[in-house]
Amino acid sequence: MVDILLVDDETYVTESLALTIPWSELGIQQVYQAASAAEALQLLETNAVQILVTDIKMPEQTGLELIEQAKQMRPGLKTVLLTGYSDFEYAKQAIKLRACDYLLKPVDDDAFMACIAAQVEVLKQERLREEEQAQATYSRKTEYTVLRRQLMHELLLGRQRASAHLGKLLQQYEINIEPEQSCILLTVQLAGRFLGMDRHSSELIEYAIGNIAEEIFTEPYSVWHSNSPHDHVAILISLPNDSDPSLYHKDFIKHLCSLLKEQVSSYLNGEISIVASDWFVFPEHISKYYREAITTLYRLQMDQSVVIMLDEISNKQQGSNAALEELYKPPTLINLLEGGQWQAAKEKLNIFLNSNPQQQYTRERLYEAFIAISNGLIYVANKMGIDLHSIDPHGVNLLLDRSMLLSADSLHKWSADMIELLSMQYDESDTHHKKHIIKQVQELISKELGLDASVKTIADRVYLHPVYLSKLYKNETGESLGDYIIRMRMEKAVYMLKHTNKKIYEITTELGYQNPQYFSKVFRKYYSCTPHEYRER
Known part of the structure; x- marks a missing residue:
């Protein structure tokens, strides 16, 4: 419902309108009256008036001056002018002030009601658009949470992206970190209670830990936090490009990490362990530092609560890191798994795990091998839309099951079994995965029609090359993706022409077209008439 304010120094005019017009039928809830511009401005300050109806010629201040001041107070206010003067100069000034309508006195009730009903409808449509925008903003932020997590997982698992492309994604997802900035990676393991x-409660705790980190690492730092592929919390701390990381000594970073641990204990009543990396240039080495941190954390007892600086132990690990070289030789294990080359992936594991006598496999080396192998499995499973927990609920989380690290043989058997299960899931889910992509694309298009919806932007959102996505969509649906986007726009255009009072140029803009003539041309191609002709039918 809408509130309206009637203003005229001849009070019988406003009183007559207030008493004779069926306001509730027009969607008006409250009718206010004022006999001067000053009184009207006072009412506007204290009441949520959405429509102002005012006489033009009043003593002290004119209706035009009132509208100018009222618009400054309430930019979205709808205004209607009443006057006994049909002078065109008044009309021109009213147009400049964006008055919504202009009626001559004595007021015809039918014309007045039609005018007010039209303004109520405009307000209703504006309110609907605001609600849609609010919902879109909420959906975007919810979607961004998922997209940020996916991007963090990809970086931690070793996916390489061109710096320019990564920069665009970081900007698009509203992450305040840029490529080439100096960063420290904190890898946090939950402990104690x-x-x-359960998984949902753990995710809430992980999110809360990230928020606490944001409060501790304030300016000049920027913080990006997410859960990690191995059920930890990854917190990326960055410095501005003009900052010298050598000025931020590791002892001070360790102090902030200890403060984070203390506040988690105080506010969340639980314990955590933190491994902090050296400073590095983002995104180079983020995957390396993550693997080293996870290996370090897995060697801890589950109930331990400590802060470890990675450079304090890195020398002890360097010798064993070289043993993993086979897994990272091109084609890497991830490359083979990503390409569905299951047998070649198993053969690479055979070469790696059989390259030395059994007794040379220390526990540290088995930890590192597990991280490298599980990284590949998790990355490819995520890309395929498969949840590894559904295949092996414990196998990818050493906090739940460390049995595969009893020996190289047990790790070898677990790895081969997981690859076999993954290949079976891939064969079974390939068709389902394609259908999921089509469904995801269609949902995105339904939300994005008023934005920059194009094959390229949609492809970017589902992490596929535009050419591949177009081919996949055409093969699965028989319709090109570009044609589908246009068809959806035209169907929405028809709906708005039928069911709204929006002007053609407003529909053009809402559907993402910059040129009304081009929109009309496309519409004519589909419906053999212009939008205006369609509405007039």
Whole structure:
């Protein structure tokens, strides 16, 4: 419902309108009256008036001056002018002030009601658009949470992206970090009472830990946090490009990490362990530092709560890191798994795990091998839309099951079994995966029709090359993706022409077209008439 304010120094005019017009039928809830511009401005300050109807010629201040001041107070206010003067100069000034309508006195009730009903409808449509925008903003932020997590997982698992492309994604997802900035990676493992929580509760705790980190690492730092592929929390701390990381000594970083651990204990009543990397240039080495951090954390007892600086232990690990070279030789294990080359992936594992006598496989090396192998499995499973927990609920989380690290043989058997299960899931889910992509694309298009919806922008959102996505969509649906986008726009255009009072240029803009003539041309191609002709039918 809408509130209206009637203003005229001849009070019988406003009183007559207030008493004779069926306001509730027009969607008007409250009718206010004022006999001067000053009184009207006072009412506007204290009441949520959305429509102002005012006489033009009043003593002290004219209706035009009132509208100018009222618009400054309430930019979205709808205004209607009443006057006994049909002078065109008044009309021109009213147009400049964006008055919504202009009626001559004595007021015809039918014309007045039609005018007010039209303004109520405009307000209703504006309110609907605001609600849609609010919902779109909420959906975008919810979607961005998922997209940020996916991007963090990809970087931690070793996916390489061109710096320019990564920069665009970071900007698009509203992450305040840029390529080439100096960063530190904090890898956080839940401990104590947190370990007994279900997955949903753990995710809430992980999110809360990230928020606490944002409060501790304030300017000049920027913080990006997410859960990690191995059920930890990854917190990326960055410095501005003009900052010298050598000025931020590791002892101070360790102090902030200890403060984070203390506040988690105080506010969340639980314990955590933190491994902090050296400073590095983002995104180079983020995957390396993540693997080293996970290896370090897995060697801890589950109930330990400590802060470890990675450079304090890195020398002890360097010798064993070289043993993983086979997994990272091109084609890497991830490359083979990503390409569905299951047998070649198993053969690479055979070469790696059989390259030395059994006794040379220390526990540290088995930890590192597990991280490298599980990284590949998780990355490819995520890309395929497969949840590894559904295949092996414990196998990718050493906090739940460390049995595969009893020996190289047990790790070898677990790895081969997981690759076999993944290949079976891939064969079974290939068709389902394609259908999921089509469904995801269609949902995105339905939300994005008023934005920059194009084959390229949609392809970017589903992490596929535009040419591949177009071919996949055409093969699965028989219709090109570009044609589908246009068809959806035309169907929405028809709906708005039938069911709204929006002007053609407003529909043009809402559907993402910059040129009304081009929109009309496309519409004519589909419906053999212009939008205006369609509405007049």
